[in-house]
Amino acid sequence: MHYSNKHVSAVENGLKPPKPDFLRAVDVALDTDGLLLNLWEDLVRDSGAPVWFRDWIQVEREAVSLCWYEMAVVPGLLQTEAYARAIFASGGLLKADEIERRLGARVARQDVLTRENAPQFVAVLDESLLRRAVGGPAVMREQLFHLLDLSNALPHVRLHVVPSMAGAYAGLSGPFVLATLAGGDDVAYLDNQYRGQVVDDPSALIWLRQAWESIRGEALPYGQSAKLIMEVAEQWN
Incomplete structure (x- = not known):
């Protein structure tokens, strides 16, 4: 994914908000066909506001x-x-x-x-x-x-x-x-x-x-x- 272990851990533990580029990379790595990015669109995008x-x-x-x-x-x-x-x-x-x-x-x-x-x-x-x-x-x-x-x-x-x-x-x-x-x-x-x-x-x-x-x-x-x-x-x- 070209993201550090520290970055991934921070996202997983809720210390850093996931951004679209990160979620696209996860979807590619896990072959989830855009699932995580779609979830971000529906649920995560506004959670930090x-x-x-x-x-x-x-x-x-x-x-x-x-x-x-x-x-x-x-x-x-x-x-x-x-x-x-x-x-x-x-x-x-x-x-x-x-x-x-x-x-x-x-x-x-x-x-x-x-x-x-x-x-x-x-x-x-x-x-x-x-x-x-x-x-x-x-x-x-x-x-x-x-x-x-x-x-x-x-x-x-x-x-x-x-x-x-x-x-x-x-x-x-x-x-x-x-x-x-x-x-x-x-x-x-x-x-x-x-x-x-x-x-x-x-x-x-x-x-x-x-x-x-x-x-x-x-x-x-x-x-x-x-x-x-x-x-x-x-x-x-």
Whole structure:
């Protein structure tokens, strides 16, 4: 399988979450015709995510479009493993095994952007998060180049940056995500310090849609945003 005994033991004992590449290798080695990977799809994939977050993961999978605004950190669907690990480890609030479980769940969620019939994904990022040293310069450099690679490789992914010169704008009230489902219904996700909240109240959705339009209006066009991300990435040495 080309995995160490230590890695296999950690998965078997629940200390490390199994990832798709690992399970594919096990299926080949044991000639189980994709059984373990199918089990992961049905049972394991979301087990590392907090229980209260799993409803939103299902919304992400069903969405035809995602509009994501962040002011503090890179959106989870766009994070590298190193960046995500640094986020989970910050503050010392989570134990090492919980960090790995949540990391596995976050990486698994990212398949939504590369699957067949992936949703249209538009992210608006505050410039400050490009300059926040999460995990150190090497991690930030890798993360920002990863953003550029994704937007170049995936035509349905578009990134925009609100420059610091914008001053006060609607996004300073906090991050959120708007998902549009196949039937045309919208669902939102609001994040906070303790736990996130899935929102489907019509009045709240109208407010968030207006906030999105206002925030999007402050952001740089796609090309200028990519140029700014590149400039900041090259400064992380």
